[in-house]
Amino acid sequence: MSEEVTYELTTDEVRHIAALTRLGLSDDEVEMMRGQLSSILRVFESLQQVDTEGVEPTGHTTEVRTVLRDDSAAESLQREGILENAPDSEAGYVKVRPIFG
Numbered sequence: 397m398s399e400e401v402t403y404e405l406t407t408d409e410v411r412h413i414a415a416l417t418r419l420g421l422s423d424d425e426v427e428m429m430r431g432q433l434s435s436i437l438r439v440f441e442s443l444q445q446v447d448t449e450g451v452e453p454t455g456h457t458t459e460v461r462t463v464l465r466d467d468s469a470a471e472s473l474q475r476e477g478i479l480e481n482a483p484d485s486e487a488g489y490v491k492v493r494p495i496f497g
Contacts, residue, residue, distance in 0.1 A: 404434045
């Protein structure tokens with residue numbers, strides 16, 4: 397197993413990341429992000445310690461299945477039935493409130 401290294405971002409590295417992402421950060425925000433980003437990096441470092449020898453790569457940890465029904469052709473709804481259920485209709489169309497005055 398490799399030697400454990402804990403990596404802490406510097407304020408200059410955080411400022412560089414902020415510049416790349418076009419974020420303007422105050423000194424307090426840089427320090428806060430330095431701690432948060434360093435914490436995230438430590439989580440990824442801990443994953444490097446996991447023995448994955450013999451583990452097959454996968455894109456999903458569970459069986460992939462759809463919960464949607466099959467897409468099949470069906471008879472369209474009839475206009476008369478739709479208009480009967482609409483709160484208001486006019487000239488064969490569903491009438492709605494205008495959104496622009």
